[in-house]
Amino acid sequence: MRIASDMVSSSPVQLIQPKRFGDTRGWFTEVYSVPAFAARGITATFVQDNHSLSVPIYTLRGLHFQTPPRGQDKLVRCIRGRIFDVAVDVRKGSPTYGQGVGAELSAENGHQLFIPIGFAHGFVTLEPSCEVSYKCSDTYAPDSDGGIRWDDPALSLLGAARSAGIAWPFPAGTTPELSSKDTIQPLLADFDSPFPYDGRPLAPLA
Numbered sequence: 001m002r003i004a005s006d007m008v009s010s011s012p013v014q015l016i017q018p019k020r021f022g023d024t025r026g027w028f029t030e031v032y033s034v035p036a037f038a039a040r041g042i043t044a045t046f047v048q049d050n051h052s053l054s055v056p057i058y059t060l061r062g063l064h065f066q067t068p069p070r071g072q073d074k075l076v077r078c079i080r081g082r083i084f085d086v087a088v089d090v091r092k093g094s095p096t097y098g099q100g101v102g103a104e105l106s107a108e109n110g111h112q113l114f115i116p117i118g119f120a121h122g123f124v125t126l127e128p129s130c131e132v133s134y135k136c137s138d139t140y141a142p143d144s145d146g147g148i149r150w151d152d153p154a155l156s157l158l159g160a161a162r163s164a165g166i167a168w169p170f171p172a173g174t175t176p177e178l179s180s181k182d183t184i185q186p187l188l189a190d191f192d193s194p195f196p197y198d199g200r201p202l203a204p205l206a
Contacts, residue, residue, distance in 0.1 A: 062122015081130030
């Protein structure tokens with residue numbers, strides 16, 4: 001498997017860009033390889049694969065996590081359509097607490113986002129009928145299920161003004177399609193994070 005870099009990244013969230021090998025029939029790519037990911041410092045053991053379909057455009061799912069001891073590393077890719085995928089740092093004591101990074105993942109570009117434990121994850125669909133597939137390092141645990149409001153003004157993406165809110169890429173005035181759960185998630189200020197800071201500040205995606 002060839003990926004964008006063979007060097008171990010110092011940033012916990014990583015954008016993976018698998019190489020595609022094509023000919024007149026189409027293309028082939030390896031989306032996951034234990035040795036290749038280990039070379040990037042990603043040693044998670046994945047035990048569950050999830051697959052979602054979001055029919056309306058601007059469906060927003062997030063921001064979600066599972067708390068310890070059932071935390072989940074995630075490896076996310078979009079296999080139909082396009083999404084904007086976001087990871088927000090919720091590790092207590094982190095200098096980038098409440099800040100996040102985002103990337104467009106699509107069936108066309110084949111990119112993936114690795115999101116480790118200690119980050120809240122969410123995405124918004126940019127086309128109708130998007131399908132998202134992601135690996136998790138633990139199975140679903142309802143008692144550990146948690147989240148932060150998607151529109152919390154205390155959140156921001158790296159490079160944007162702090163407390164500006166996440167700049168989700170949909171037209172101004174748009175109300176995204178949300179689950180009932182995601183309409184009542186707590187604000188960051190009301191969240192007592194159980195996730196420890198591991199000394200690696202979040203950095204922009206390479």
